[in-house]
Amino acid sequence: MRSRIQILDNNTINKIAAGEVVERPASVVKELVENSIDAQATSISIEIVNGGKKYIRVTDNGTGIINDDIKLAFLRHSTSKIKKVEDLERITSLGFRGEALASIASVAQVQLLSKTKDSLSGRQVDVHGGEIISNKEVGCPKGTTVIVKNLFYNTPVRKKFLKSDNAESSHISETIYRLALGNPNIAFKYIKDNKLILKTPGNGDIYSTIYSLYGKEFADSLIKINYNGDDIKIDGYIAKPSYTRGNRNFQYFYVNGRFIKSRLLSKTLENEYKSLIPINKYPVCILYIDTNAKNIDANVHPTKIEIRFKNESILKYILSKSIKVALEEKNLIPSVTIN
Ligand code: ADP
């Protein structure tokens, strides 16, 4: 009998992978900006039109891509960030799976322009639906620009699942807030339908970054958290109990620079606020946890929004202690002295 099992062609494989990595325009923004961050950019600008469905552009002043490497960047599992399986144990970059550009380019019309500091000219590559349609020398500044047009133009069913421009824009905004808060050393600029939406100073200061994004009233409600252990460091802010939210969307946790969602961390935070805020209200935080890469596993989720901690109980103990101390210092909870 003739064999019925076939190995899928690359374009089909990329479209399947795109189903995991590229859920909506905001996922494209996330992947492109993360690439810019990994390329040591100090300035990143994002422009979108029509909720990112029509047009997304991310420009950075990072390292750029070596001319000959540009077409490799669009291949699946092609990455400059890891080389072998042991590297997965010590990931310091946001990307490492080598999937994003290949996935995005398989479901959109992508143009990438890039130049390294040592190269005299840059390169422009156009990839439509996974096919390279042009690859030429151009003049451009050092860094990389990626333009993604007409997302899901060749996968009509997925396109149909996209929401209104407003709904998609708000996903993008949330994505950019997460990235901008997580990288106070990078100057972010976000333009939506020709209107400037946000700008961060990029001066490395967490407080002024928060201030630039949320304004004075919120910045005034912040309490500093700082723990400096050998193995774990925690930095950032919690908000006073008078400043709460109806959901967990204003709990920003970063581990080694990566925004994550973590039940463990949220519960630990909430536990310290339990007696201070009403039921159904959630405390607010922007916390940065730094630890040796070997203490976490980031390779558990395609979008890497969840990670695994090797030693949960120590982290939980340190976080709750740091929050307790900070709240006590502001006299928000009574400290008990035993004579
Ligand atoms: P990953 O980020 O997982 O390595 P991607 O598909 O997102 O995979 O990108 C593939 C490769 O293209 C990266 O490893 C990097 O070498 C290069 N690249 C992509 N975007 C940029 C950028 N903005 N600046 C410099 N290099 C980039």
Ligand code: MG
């Ligand atoms: Mg990437």
